[in-house]
Amino acid sequence: MRLHTTTALSLSALTALALVGCSTGSTFADDPVPSASTSTQREGVHAPAPALLSSAALSKRLLDASDLGEGYTRKPQQSKPQDDVVVSGCPALEKLGGDAAVGGSLAFPRRAKVSFTYAGGSSSEVAEELYSDTEAKLSRGVGRIFDAMTSCPTYQVLVGSTPVTVTTRTMAAAPLGDERWSQQLTFTIGGRSSVVKQTAVRTGTVVVVVSGSPGLTDAHLAKAVDKALRAG
Numbered sequence: 001m002r003l004h005t006t007t008a009l010s011l012s013a014l015t016a017l018a019l020v021g022c023s024t025g026s027t028f029a030d031d032p033v034p035s036a037s038t039s040t041q042r043e044g045v046h047a048p049a050p051a052l053l054s055s056a057a058l059s060k061r062l063l064d065a066s067d068l069g070e071g072y073t074r075k076p077q078q079s080k081p082q083d084d085v086v087v088s089g090c091p092a093l094e095k096l097g098g099d100a101a102v103g104g105s106l107a108f109p110r111r112a113k114v115s116f117t118y119a120g121g122s123s124s125e126v127a128e129e130l131y132s133d134t135e136a137k138l139s140r141g142v143g144r145i146f147d148a149m150t151s152c153p154t155y156q157v158l159v160g161s162t163p164v165t166v167t168t169r170t171m172a173a174a175p176l177g178d179e180r181w182s183q184q185l186t187f188t189i190g191g192r193s194s195v196v197k198q199t200a201v202r203t204g205t206v207v208v209v210v211s212g213s214p215g216l217t218d219a220h221l222a223k224a225v226d227k228a229l230r231a232g
Helices: 012-022 055-059 091-096 135-150 214-229
Strands: 072-074 085-088 110-118 121-132 154-159 162-170 179-189 192-203 206-212
Touching (some): 055 110, 055 121, 135 179, 192 214
Antiparallel strands (some): 121 206, 162 179, 179 192, 192 206
């Protein structure tokens, strides 16, 4: 199954983030969303559900460097397409079909994203994506990709000519929002490994996704959810 990193909701978003930690010259892919095994919980705290938000409105609710604290630098948006990504060893993804796996109905048109490095370290990254759609579409769209990845604790991807082994582990998610999913992914490239934690929280018509170094993801998740749901 061939995925394109320029398409929303593709696995390559996380692969690209891991490649930053293992090599140079890569940036976070455009319009990423959660991929791989997840933990879903529905019994948490319910914040007021906002109406559908435009991409422009979402962009105003992204974290900025002042929210994160000293030592964070915003990364520029990627301006050129990256290599195709070929996934193997995950039958559940194959069953989704190429269109669904690279976005398809999951490519929510209302979205915004940002990514940062911490203290100039390429291995210390944190990225945030925001999406807005109906509750049913968000839950169904994000959930079906997460459910597929749950059955694939280890699989392989080929990014251009670079082979990557991905190992996933379900993690507990903080009690935020109406639904949440969390996982830790280990990307092994040429004998070197990079760990990424990714947590997604849906509250009403907004999904917040925070990805990056495990400590940074945990440190900034609640702040990202709070700002995303705050009016203004």
